[in-house]
Amino acid sequence: xxxxxxxxHQHLRYNPLRDSWVLVSAxxxxxxxxxxxxxxxxxxxxxxxxxxxLCPGSVRANGExxxxxxxxxxxxxxxxxxxPDAPDPGSDHHPLFQxxxxxxxxxxxxxxxxxxxxxxxxxPAEIRKVIDKWADLTVELGATYxxxxxxxxxxxxxxxxxxxxxxxxxxxxxxxxxxxxAERCQRDxxxxxxxxxxxxxxxxxxxAQERVVVENEHWLVVVPYWATWPFQTLLLPxxxxxxLPDLTTQERDSLASIMKRLLxxxxxxxxxxxxxxMGWHACQALGHCTIIQDLHCKYRCQPNxxxxxxxxxxxxxxxxxxxxxxxxxxxxxxxxxxxxxxxxGYEMLANEQRDLxxxxxxEQLRKLSEEHYKVKKA
Amino acid sequence: xxxxxxxxHQHLRYNPLRDSWVLVSAxxxxxxxxxxxxxxxxxxxxxxxxxxxLCPGSVRANGExxxxxxxxxxxxxxxxxxxPDAPDPGSDHHPLFQxxxxxxxxxxxxxxxxxxxxxxxxxPAEIRKVIDKWADLTVELGATYxxxxxxxxxxxxxxxxxxxxxxxxxxxxxxxxxxxxAERCQRDxxxxxxxxxxxxxxxxxxxAQERVVVENEHWLVVVPYWATWPFQTLLLPxxxxxxLPDLTTQERDSLASIMKRLLxxxxxxxxxxxxxxMGWHACQALGHCTIIQDLHCKYRCQPNxxxxxxxxxxxxxxxxxxxxxxxxxxxxxxxxxxxxxxxxGYEMLANEQRDLxxxxxxEQLRKLSEEHYKVKKA
Ligand SMILES: O=P(O)(O)O[C@H]1O[C@H](CO)[C@@H](O)[C@H](O)[C@H]1O
Ligand SMILES: O=P(O)(O)O[C@H]1O[C@H](CO)[C@@H](O)[C@H](O)[C@H]1O
Numbered sequence: 001x002x003x004x005x006x007x008x009h010q011h012l013r014y015n016p017l018r019d020s021w022v023l024v025s026a027x028x029x030x031x032x033x034x035x036x037x038x039x040x041x042x043x044x045x046x047x048x049x050x051x052x053x054l055c056p057g058s059v060r061a062n063g064e065x066x067x068x069x070x071x072x073x074x075x076x077x078x079x080x081x082x083x084p085d086a087p088d089p090g091s092d093h094h095p096l097f098q099x100x101x102x103x104x105x106x107x108x109x110x111x112x113x114x115x116x117x118x119x120x121x122x123x124p125a126e127i128r129k130v131i132d133k134w135a136d137l138t139v140e141l142g143a144t145y146x147x148x149x150x151x152x153x154x155x156x157x158x159x160x161x162x163x164x165x166x167x168x169x170x171x172x173x174x175x176x177x178x179x180x181x182a183e184r185c186q187r188d189x190x191x192x193x194x195x196x197x198x199x200x201x202x203x204x205x206x207x208a209q210e211r212v213v214v215e216n217e218h219w220l221v222v223v224p225y226w227a228t229w230p231f232q233t234l235l236l237p238x239x240x241x242x243x244l245p246d247l248t249t250q251e252r253d254s255l256a257s258i259m260k261r262l263l264x265x266x267x268x269x270x271x272x273x274x275x276x277x278m279g280w281h282a283c284q285a286l287g288h289c290t291i292i293q294d295l296h297c298k299y300r301c302q303p304n305x306x307x308x309x310x311x312x313x314x315x316x317x318x319x320x321x322x323x324x325x326x327x328x329x330x331x332x333x334x335x336x337x338x339x340x341x342x343x344x345g346y347e348m349l350a351n352e353q354r355d356l357x358x359x360x361x362x363e364q365l366r367k368l369s370e371e372h373y374k375v376k377k378a
Numbered sequence: 379x380x381x382x383x384x385x386x387h388q389h390l391r392y393n394p395l396r397d398s399w400v401l402v403s404a405x406x407x408x409x410x411x412x413x414x415x416x417x418x419x420x421x422x423x424x425x426x427x428x429x430x431x432l433c434p435g436s437v438r439a440n441g442e443x444x445x446x447x448x449x450x451x452x453x454x455x456x457x458x459x460x461x462p463d464a465p466d467p468g469s470d471h472h473p474l475f476q477x478x479x480x481x482x483x484x485x486x487x488x489x490x491x492x493x494x495x496x497x498x499x500x501x502p503a504e505i506r507k508v509i510d511k512w513a514d515l516t517v518e519l520g521a522t523y524x525x526x527x528x529x530x531x532x533x534x535x536x537x538x539x540x541x542x543x544x545x546x547x548x549x550x551x552x553x554x555x556x557x558x559x560a561e562r563c564q565r566d567x568x569x570x571x572x573x574x575x576x577x578x579x580x581x582x583x584x585x586a587q588e589r590v591v592v593e594n595e596h597w598l599v600v601v602p603y604w605a606t607w608p609f610q611t612l613l614l615p616x617x618x619x620x621x622l623p624d625l626t627t628q629e630r631d632s633l634a635s636i637m638k639r640l641l642x643x644x645x646x647x648x649x650x651x652x653x654x655x656m657g658w659h660a661c662q663a664l665g666h667c668t669i670i671q672d673l674h675c676k677y678r679c680q681p682n683x684x685x686x687x688x689x690x691x692x693x694x695x696x697x698x699x700x701x702x703x704x705x706x707x708x709x710x711x712x713x714x715x716x717x718x719x720x721x722x723g724y725e726m727l728a729n730e731q732r733d734l735x736x737x738x739x740x741e742q743l744r745k746l747s748e749e750h751y752k753v754k755k756a
Contacts, residue, residue: 349527
């Protein structure tokens with residue numbers, strides 16, 4: 001009987017952040033592909049288009065005029081999935097017909113005044129401004145809402161309806177499914193193993209190196225052991241950090257730098273502006289930092305950096321040190337600029353499945369240049 | 379303050395089959411769409427293409443010759459994600475790096491010898507043959523494997539790599555994530571409420587009618603109260619049935635008929651061959667019917683119809699009456715033949731979200747003709 005080889009033999013891997021399993025069938029990469037080939041997104045985006053509602057000086061759907069912004073720019077989503085004042089559906093429901101009130105806000109944040117630029121092509125100082133805004137928003141919206149989801153859909157393949165570089169922020173009065181999974185899994189892990197899951201995980205991956213894509217003094221990017229999407233990555237701080245606002249100045253600069261390096265590699269992989277959905281998962285509804293101060297935290301966390309907020313969150317005064325700030329990148333491409341992985345029949349009805357090992361994906365990404373292919377060609 | 383209107387006010391609905399919530403934001407349908415528009419799949423599929431490995435008489439990737447089949451045709455997937463003999467990765471693992479053996483088989487089943495036909499255009503007697511094969515496979519593969527997943531990816535948009543009408547069957551030695559969720563949720567429901575969840579649910583939906591799309595003596599199709607995909611449906615028997623092999627002759631004919639009616643409506647919605655992923659969830663690893671006989675089941679189930687199998691399954695001798703056979707249809711289209719719903723950033727990182735109410739979707743489908751648009755035009 002042959003000995004186990006992860007590149008040849010399908011197996012299941014456990015995702016401790018979602019308490020689920022992924023089927024890894026790397027030998028599937030050998031099959032030919034005759035299915036849908038999507039045309040790569042157009043590259044002829046004008047730098048400025050007065051009809052694009054995200055551009056400086058444009059008029060948006062609600063009649064408002066955008067300022068002539070020259071850095072980031074934030075506004076309320078004109079077609080929000082969450083509104084602050086929706087009435088309550090009422091709570092006297094049959095177990096099979098249960099509903100719950102949902103309230104929130106949806107914001108859009110442009111990264112840059114130009115439509116024809118993306119994060120990996122922006123200057124580190126410009127990316128830094130995006131990070132600062134993310135941190136500010138976490139504080140601002142976190143004062144009212146239980147969960148603030150910062151996310152970016154990049155590329156038409158990922159449902160992005162506007163090429164102008166932007167992300168979205170949806171804040172809600174409820175803990176979304178994925179957030180409560182991450183909350184539960186991290187909480188259980190700390191209880192069982194005495195250390196926050198992702199603090200331990202980052203340390204072990206930094207040591208093993210096998211799944212590391214890029215790293216610097218403060219940050220680490222890995223294709224996680226349990227990655228589902230072909231080139232999925234997890235961006236982790238090395239020290240124990242609960243939220244974006246807790247990052248120091250150096251950590252923010254260092255984050256801008258590692259994001260630029262990661263996203264440049266992504267674009268270089270298939271020489272295309274790499275589509276993905278990404279987002280931050282972070283501890284929320286934290287109150288004043290007493291929570292952490294009580295802990296005598298051994299992870300070099302600096303409790304005085306937690307920004308105070310009104311003590312209204314339901315998590316308040318609970319020990320939240322099981323949390324570790326992290327970002328997920330979920331890119332769909334598998335084989336080339338226009339052949340993607342489909343999460344369809346088996347994945348939707350039975351089990352998530354991937355076609356190359358996380359180690360193979362990490363190696364491919366690691367070997368790529370950190371000079372963007374467009375810069376090189378220019 | 380306005381009174382709650384599900385069409386105007388976002389709210390959460392509970393999915394009791396997956397123990398999760400979906401955000402319903404129906405007012406979002408008002409927004410314009412400027413994002414990706416996929417070109418409708420080609421309609422010029424030749425009836426027979428000797429180079430298509432799924433056609434009668436073709437040679438497949440492994441050199442085998444397909445018979446000149448004239449009904450259904452089954453073969454082993456030439457690029458299987460699951461193989462019967464993969465070695466065990468070993469079990470002495472760190473909690474963050476856990477893996478598990480995965481063994482199984484992947485089969486492909488052609489529905490019909492023609493490449494240019496689909497289920498809604500097939501004769502009921504032809505669809506009946508597909509159903510019989512599904513039932514046989516459940517018995518055959520269920521004798522060896524813990525879970526048999528029958529699923530169909532239809533259309534290039536759903537990752538289908540070959541236009542020839544076919545489905546897949548992946549059987550595994552492990553209970554996939556979605557299967558164990560359905561198992562747990564149905565088990566808990568019976569324990570708590572004294573009746574199998576989906577038996578109760580079908581009865582209540584049949585009474586309410588609001589979410590019913592099509593129904594007949596034995597079957598019911600609804601847009602479930604907790605639907606995630608815009609036109610998602612749930613196909614349910616009216617009586618308590620654990621598995622496809624347990625269906626009577628009349629129930630199978632009646633299933634062929636309701637599938638044809640549902641799929642015709644789907645195609646008529648946007649006058650396109652409607653893409654979807656569908657699949658069956660059913661009780662598995664059932665042994666001899668003593669399990670049910672012990673129950674004095676009040677749901678008209680007929681224990682003698684459970685086919686006996688070797689008593690090796692790990693579920694054997696457990697009471698499995700919490701299960702109810704059902705099929706899920708997950709179609710991606712939202713607004714037209716080429717504008718789909720994207721499950722991306724917020725959905726991947728936070729919470730599933732939909733843009734019209736299940737009641738609106740059911741009404742749209744219900745109102746459609748049951749004569750296929752292609753037949754009408756011909
Ligand atoms: O039908 P195929 O080509 O084997 O594959 C298709 O269905 C599989 C099962 O849902 C997916 O894993 C693939 O990503 C998809 O392209
Ligand atoms: O960016 P948009 O156009 O608001 O919308 C996009 O992202 C949303 C959040 O992930 C999804 O619900 C939509 O389906 C997608 O098209």
